[in-house]
Every structure is written in C-alpha cells, then in structure tokens.
Amino acid sequence: MNQEKILVTSALPYANGPIHFGHIAGAYLPADIFTRYKRMTGADIVYVSGTDEHGFAITIGAQAEGHSPQEHVDKYNKVISNIFKQFNISFDNFSRTSMPHHHKLAQQFFTQIRNNGYISKKTTDQLFCEKCNMFLADRYVYGTCPDCDAENARGDECGACGSWIDPLKLKQPHCKVCNATPTVKQTTHWFLELGKFSKDLTAWLDTKTDWKPNVKNFISKMIENGLEGRAITRDMDWGVKVPLSEAEAKRLYVWFDAPIGYVSATMEWAEKIGQPDKWKDYWYDKNTQLVHFIGKDNLPFHCVVWPAMIMGQDEDFILPSDVPANEFYNLEGKPFSKSSGWYVDIEDFFKTYNTDSIRYCIAAGAPETKDADFTWKDFQGRNNSELADILGNFINRFLKFSANYFENKVPEYCNPSNADTKTLESIKELSQTISQHYSHFHVRKAAFTIMELARVGNRYFDEKAPWKSRKTNIQDCACTINTCIQIGKALAIISYPIIPTTAQKIWDMLGLPDKIENNNWTEALQTPVATGHQLGNAEVLFAKIEDATIAKEEEKLHSMVAKDKADNAKEKTEKTNLITFDQFLSVKMQVGEVTQAEAVKKSKKLLKLQVNLGQKSIQIVSGIKESYQPQDIIGKKVIVVSNLKPAKLMGIESQGMLLAANDNNKLSLITVDNPEISTGSEVS
C-alpha cells in the first residue's frame, strides 16, 4: 500500500492578542487529533501553522499597548505559542509571517499573478485620517447613517437599519481610532480579479465530493453569486512590501500573504530539519493531501481567494484537498470576548486543570455541524463522569485486581467463553469505527467511541464478576483479566489522538515499552499484551473536580461580566450626556451688542444688561460683576443664547444668557473676531 502523504495546516492565529478555547476547538485541536492519528497509522505527515503578523489591526493594537508593531507581534507570538504548548498541540513547525523568506515568497506570488494578468490597478476615493496618517478601513469609521440618520453607524453597515453603507456617504464620519474627522483622498490599489477564476474554481470544487456539505454549499453559492475583484494592497508601512516601484508606500493586504504562510512555514520546517528542499516533496506532489483546518469565518479565503492565488501563479503548487471548517465554540452561550470579560483565562486554567481534561471536553463537544458551547458544568461532567468514572476507573479496577491477585502479571487467556470472544470482537469493531471517525475529522464521535469502549470494559467486568470467579473458577477469572488488559491497551491507543498524555500513562501502567506514538496503529491494536507480561503500577488518571471549584469558576465568570455590565452602563450614561446635533441646533445663539449695563443692588455678582440683537433688545441678568465693571462692557459685541426660557434673578427678569469662559471663577466673555459683524447674526 502506498504511504499516505499529508500536509496539515491550522489557521494562522492573528498576533494581536491571546487565543481562546474557541480557536482551539475550531482549528487546532481537531487538526492535532487528525495529525496524531495519521502519524500513528504511518502516514508521511507534516503539520504547520504560525502567527499572522501583519495588517492594520496589529498596528492599532501595538499603538494601543504603547509599543512598536514588531514588539507587539513578538509578544503575541510568544503568548500564543505558549498556549499551544499547554494544549499539547503537536505542530511540526510553528512559524511567523514576519520571516524574511515569507516576505519573499509573498512577493513572488504577487509578481507572478500580476504578470499573468490577474491583478489590476484601480484608483478610488477613500477616507483618510490626517491625524492618524492613514486611510481608514470601513470598520475604522463611524458616523451618522445616511439612510436612517441613526448615529454610531459603522462605515460598512448601519446597526440600526441594517443597510449597507458606502463610507464616503456617511454623515459626520469620524475616525474610530482618534475621533478626528477624516478627509476624502484618492488612493491606488491593486485588485485580484477573482472573477477570472470562477470557472476553474467551480471545476475544482466539483471534484470535492466528500467535503462537509456546509462548507461546499457555502462556497458554491459564493462563486455562483459572482466574484468581484478584491483589493490586495493597503496604504500602510507594516507588512510585506508590494514589489512595484510605484507602490513604495503600499503593503500587501494581510489576507493575501497569510495563506502563503502555510508554504513558508513548511519551508522553514524543511530548513530546521536540515533538508531545505524537503518542503517541495509536499507542495509540488499531486499525491499530497493538503488539509486546512479553519473556523467557518475563514472559508472565503481558504476556498476561494487562496485557491485562486495558487491557480494564478506559476509554481505547480497543490490545491487544498479538504477544508474541514468548524463552526464557532462559545462560552456558556455567548462568544468568547476578552474585552467584555466573557472568557476563561488560559494561564489560570492550566494551574488548576489538566490538558487532557480540556482536550477531551472540547473534542466531545466540538462545533462540527453547528455552534457549540463550553460550559463549566459540562467540563466538570466530562471530567468526572466520563474520564474519571468510566475510563479512569475501568483502568484502575482491572490493574488493581491484577496487582492483588495475579502478582501484577498478565494472566493466561484460555478456554474463553462467549462473553470473552465477543468482547475481543468489540475491541476490533470499535477501533475500526474510531479510525473512520478520525479519518473523517469526526472528533466528537471519536471521543464518544473511546467512552463506548471503556463502557464495554466496565460492562464486561461486571458481567464476568472476576471477584467471584477468583474463588470459584480461577481460570475464567484469569481469562477475564487478560481480556481487560487487552481492552486497556486498545483504549490507550485509540484515545491517544485526543488525550495523548493520559494514553501514555495507561501505556506505562500496562508496562508497555517505548512511547505509544512510536507504535503503528494497526499493528499495536492487533498485538495482544502477552501472558506473563509484567504490568506497571496503577495510579489515578483523573482527579475529580469538586462542585465548589466549578461554582467558583462560574462565579468568577459572572462577576467579570457584572463588572463589564457596570462599565457599559457607565459608558451609556456618558453617552446619553452627549447631545445630538439637533439638540445643539435647538440652542439659538446670536451676536448681541451690550447697550446698557448696571450693577444689581445688593448683589456681589450680577449685572443687569440690555443687549441689542438687531431686530430687538433683550434684558439679561448676568453673573460677571467680579470680572467686568459695567463701563467695561458697554459697546462690546458678545455671544448670547437668545431663546432661553426667561427667569427671575434677584427679582429681575433675565431673557437670555451671555457666553463666557470660566477659569477658576475668572470670567472671560466670548466675543466676535470681527467687530463689524452685524448684531443679531446667528452663531452656529
């Protein structure tokens, strides 16, 4: 049989913050499980990923945290790598898109695709923020919706009326970063003409008969609806330089260079293992299966843009064989969101819980067909009643039994009963079933199958009741324990892709030599543990998680949200303190000339003024006596709020108010710049 050759990738995490369970559940754990399984079956498999380190969001994130983009991505590359280590994700190489060879390769893609006529140049108007010195992407602009006049509409879509917005038509646009008003500027960009690939993409997609239906439907529809050119350059100074002299100030759009990271990560891997050309064995070999694990949000890029890019350049690179996209994994019903306090701190998490518990929990509830949830209760349940009670306890009960009654050696298997052979048959069946699940990325079903086998073990142990046969029929008892040991070995093997550390522990407890992953899947499953083999020492595989511990976690989560809610409420009241433009317009201000002024008797602060507004004159009582004497103020042109509801001060009616700046009770009247301006002129 030909050896399978597989290249597995996981979506490149964006180096702008830590990743969470959602990412793990969508793109990393399923890929790791698949990879570990395939490695054991003897496949020639390489698994790569790396941080995606370019784009606007990086520069903005860096600015927000007060360091350079380079420092920013260095920091998050480390943070993210560490998280993967804790989850025991077994990359062959975890790279970064800031590597020089990546830049070179991305530029090569651009140049070749352009030379082949798939990239065009267009000049368009775009909003530009002078203060931030950058063109604003749609989502970095907000303003008033031109259709429904709702405020705080995003540059691309109005949250209130749902209509699509051309950011150039947005009323009162503001830069989301600095709040300044952007100007309209012309800019030139290069567009990847995706439409030219429609036919080839459709033909390619037609060959993918075994893809997940949700993935395939989504992409076919997208192509059917017509593909438009997509800008693949940006005005910025962080990222891969556009290899054109006329585009000095431009960088490649991060989504253009990111998937190329899969190739460059493989190149780096080859370099690291001392065979710099080895990457070509995969990328140029039509027999290599290229499998991209991603979340559903990345589908358009991996199934349309990226294949089009490969088709458009000159190298004979392979196209994706499968793109098992997962849905989203939420936290207790809502998306993970660090900014709103709705998240699980991963560092804290691993101080209390172990890697395999969470790997199993995520696998068993993976978002394969629809969005799924992580809940603390579910986590506790998976750990306690499945891993500890069903799996852990089964291993423990037969090992203790062997230690107590068979000198910790594998007892003899002879004169098997129906129950014994049937059980051995079950091992075979279930391990074949789980192979299917692993091959087809059905992580959820695979997790279930592990428990199924452990259940078979428990049932069998109960049915055979070796604690009884030990006294009545020692041969039958030996046979039972032997069979349990075979189940234990099978459990170690089939659970390895999901819970590798535990699988190794079981392996060691069975006294089996070598690392479990160095064994061949099929061979190891077919080889029973020999009679007389010395077993290792039993130890507890999974500790129970107490109710109180989980209650604490839930409380912590909800208190973070409560705090966030309070913050939001505060922000909201601050927002309601803001007045709308219309409210502002309702204040009528005019230029008035002070014609008379006299002190109000018995008052320290008040002056009584007559102010000429052109058409009419009004009386204003104003508290400026400490700063202005009556004779100083006569003849001055000042700004007056003329539609104020009249009020009586010290018994004297005041029909408006003067505007003055107040600095520590020192007042300075606001006057007009040009003294010739006619009285009564409106201020706006």
Place this chain on the structure above:
RNA sequence: GGUGGCAUAGCUCAGUUGGUUAGAGCGACGGAAUCAUAAUCCGUAGGUCCGGGGUUCGAGUCCCUGUGCCACUACCA
C-alpha cells in the same frame, strides 16, 4: 436589506438516498453488585421533532410560509 445555516427529551447532541414503535450521553428516579477513584452495571420516566400549509401510500427528513437564533455580506485579520 441580501445570502447561507440552524431549531429534535430538563441539558448536550445523533438521526445516512423519505420507510416499522424518533435515538445516545448526561441529569432525575428505582434496583443489583462490592474488584475499583462511592467508581460500576441493569431498569424506568421524559419528545405535537419551532408554528402553519403542501407533495406522498408514508415526512424529523422534500417544497412553500411564518417566527426565533447564528454566520457571512468581500480595501473586515
């Protein structure tokens, strides 16, 4: 607004091209057992398959429609 998806037991989810009486795990309840991390095993209860209409001998499954939720909507990483 457009496109796509989802809605099944208290909870989390399976249900292949339409085909007997709609399944599993957890939780609940009852029982058995004592080798084991008080773990296990057996049994019981629980569903108008989101509402309405249609096609069909037959619909959880196909079509239409209503409602609710989710994603995408392309210079958004």
